Amino acid sequence: MRTTRDKLESILARLAGRADNERVFLKLYEDAARAASDASDARRQAGVSLGPLDGAIISIKDLFDVAGEITTAGSVALRDAAPATSDATVVRRLRQAGAVIVGKTNMVEFAFSGLGLNPHYGTPGNAVDPERIPGGSSSGAGVSVAEGTSEISIGSDTGGSVRIPAALNGIVGFKPSARRVPLDGVFPLSYSLDSIGPLGRTVQDCAFADAIMAGEELRVLDPYPLAGLRIGVPRGRLFAETEPIVAQAFEESLTRLSKAGARIVDIDIDDLVAEMEKATSRASIASVEAAEIHADWLDSKAQEFDPRVRGRIVLSATLPAPAYIRMIRQRDALIAAMDDRLKSIDSLVMPATAITAPPIAPLLADDQLYRQTNLLILRNTMVGNLFDLTGISLPIPGQERPVGLMLMARNGQDRKLLEIAASVERNFAS
Known part of the structure; x- marks a missing residue:
């Protein structure tokens, strides 16, 4: 051994x-x-x-x-x-x-x-x-x-x-x-x-x-039955600019899950995503909080930062406290609204990223391309963080380049999501 x-x-x-x-x-x-x-x-x-x-x-x-x-x-x-x-x-x-x-x-x-x-x-x-x-x-x-x-x-x-x-x-x-x-x-x-x-x-x-x-008890997952599983697909703005290889892999995955008995339904969350985007339009929550975390060395060690990282933090360093507080309160309301919206399904499903991994060299050479690509790469996954959900990415087998299928569920449903993911993983391997 x-x-x-x-x-x-x-x-x-x-x-x-x-x-x-x-x-x-x-x-x-x-x-x-x-x-x-x-x-x-x-x-x-x-x-x-x-x-x-x-x-x-x-x-x-x-x-x-x-x-x-x-x-x-x-x-x-x-x-x-x-x-x-x-x-x-x-x-x-x-x-x-x-x-x-x-x-x-x-x-x-x-x-x-x-x-x-x-x-x-x-x-x-x-x-x-x-x-x-x-x-x-x-x-x-x-x-x-x-x-x-x-x-x-x-x-x-x-x-x-x-x-x-x-x-x-x-x-x-x-x-x-x-x-x-x-x-x-x-x-x-x-x-x-x-x-x-x-x-x-x-x-x-x-x-x-x-x-x-x-700090929880360790247990072997009991795969959640796919038959009758309610899967919501949030088609709309989260599916824009999706690379063809990703779109095809995603649709093939839905077909597999549907054949296994899962109920695939469209669910509209575009309004909530748009409201969250509006609430954070002046600055992202992460950049505002990062500005406070790095306040002691943001200027004194400016030359030691990656300019792409420091630039995003600096832009949010002057946001007034009332604006930040309002943003957090609006987020709390939208979290509650999303939780209510998702009560009719067991899991959201979408591509983890809209694109497969792009080449490194062009991103190093073009700051605008870097920013655009970064926003697109983060677009789908950050829904889980902003709306306080639990989420997992699984590899879709048989693709030219790795493609991730993302499942998300309501806050606190971590165990259930893992059991659903275990069933999807087993289905993909069959």
Whole structure:
């Protein structure tokens, strides 16, 4: 039987072979990971297990605190920050469950983009085509799982930053309901929108990691019956500018689910999406809250920021407090309206991203193209964050490039959504 230490050494050898051009990981924990893998192997030999993730090779995004080291959040601006005094809550819980944390993965600076580019540490190439974007902001996380240098990776999702890299790299990415997983020891992008979620090869792996991080009981998923499942398709503005390969894959998925007995219905949420867009027209919630988070160094360390990231934050730094408060109150009302709208269905379904992963080079050369592409990549997933939903992206099999199918459900229906996703995953594999 292959040991956990064997798995780990194989990964470390692979990473050592490309150490001169490493862009997926920003830091490795070789010694700690070896100790954790040996402990897991010893438990297994003694017939003891800490649970289903005992011995799982896991990576964490560069915004999670690890005791004794600086949390840089994909930036060079925090190089002189104080080291963390303790592990982030989710890191501690994963260690207690026997996970082997192999390293910290690369990310968009301060998690502020859906594309995955990082000028400081380099951009990880997509796992399927390294000339294309990995998706962000959990860029290294998506590539690591897809290429096999992690079995599970932990990311953050503020506008799609778990589901986008999952979709573009052909893996599973789960965003739980906000605040269900503790944010203690996690460098924030947006206090209102941030959530912590796993990326993995299977829905079950993501469900185990999610339960551990949320402090819930670990259970094997009971797939939700597809027969009679009420699936709502929000056709309209969320389907505009969809790349043909994505549109075709999506329609083929609906056909499969319908043949399995799911009831596919159109559901109109365009009015709510438009009202949310109007409520946040002066500035995005994430950019306003980021302006406060970075206020102490936004000007003094201006030259150390990615200009694309800093530019978006600066634009929102002068929004008056009454305007921000009104925006949050309007959002609360729209969240309630969306929750009411979704009571008639079990899940929303749409493409996770309107396009497959575009090439990196044109985005680096053209700031306007960067902004347009970023908005399009984020458009569908950020509905889940703005309306406080839970969501998951599943890979649609048999495509020329990875395409993600996104399922979303009402806040608090995380377990149900995972069970639905497990059924869809099983259907896709048949």
